[in-house]
Amino acid sequence: MNAAPGAPEGAAPDPGPELALKILVAGGFGVGKTTLVGSVSEIRPLRTEEGLSEAGEGVDDTGGVVTKATTTVAMDFGRITIREGLSLYLFGTPGQDRFWFLWDDLSEGALGAVILADTRRLQDCFPAVDYFERRAIPFLVAVNCFAEARSYGADEVARALDLDRGTPVVLCDARDRDSGKEVLVRLVEHAGRQRSPRTPAPVG
DSSP: OOOOTTOOTTOOOOOOOOEEEEEEEEESTTSSHHHHHHHHOSSOOBOOEEEOOGGGTTTOOOTTOTTOOEEESSOEEEEEEEETTEEEEEEEOOOSGGGGGGHHHHHTTOSEEEEEEOGGGGGGGHHHHHHHHHTTOOEEEEEEOOTTSOOOOHHHHHHHTTOOTTOOEEEEOTTOHHHHHHHHHHHHHHHHHHHTTSOOOOOO
16 A cells, blocks of 8 residues: 655555444334443443333333333444444444434435344344345344343244344343444445445444
8 A cells, every 4th residue: 555645755554444334223112222232332322311201101112121221212323343444333222113204314324234133022023134135235133142031043043033144143141341342343244245336424
């Protein structure tokens, strides 16, 4: 790689333009989307959480997450640098059906999506899987391994969700930065294979 034109002799090579890619973090209510974005973000994450209220009792299914006291009402946002010249902008989607009108705007220009899954409520993944399949947006399923949940292998989860062959399923801990980063790296690699030879468009 050559130094930038006009740079002093011996100057460091030009690293090239910064590439920023948009990634969605989706999944059902209370599955750990806000936790994942917060654990990997190198900036203070933007959160739009509000307390659960009596008004939402009839529409928000808190089964399996009875201790959850807040919910995302717009989006979460964070950023992580994967390597020099490559950053990911993370947009966490709201999980309840009543906020799904936001998904179309959030998914505009996205390279791909992480669908977080909780094996205690695996059926909550189906709407997100259907959404990204219909829009041909590359995605993977990341099983958030809760301590109290029964352990299942990646192949078992893939069969239960009837995923297309080649759709990755990975196990993760949304609280752990390294685990979350590995999920994102796997998604970028998968999306690159799906979209090749087309080069993904940078964010903004």
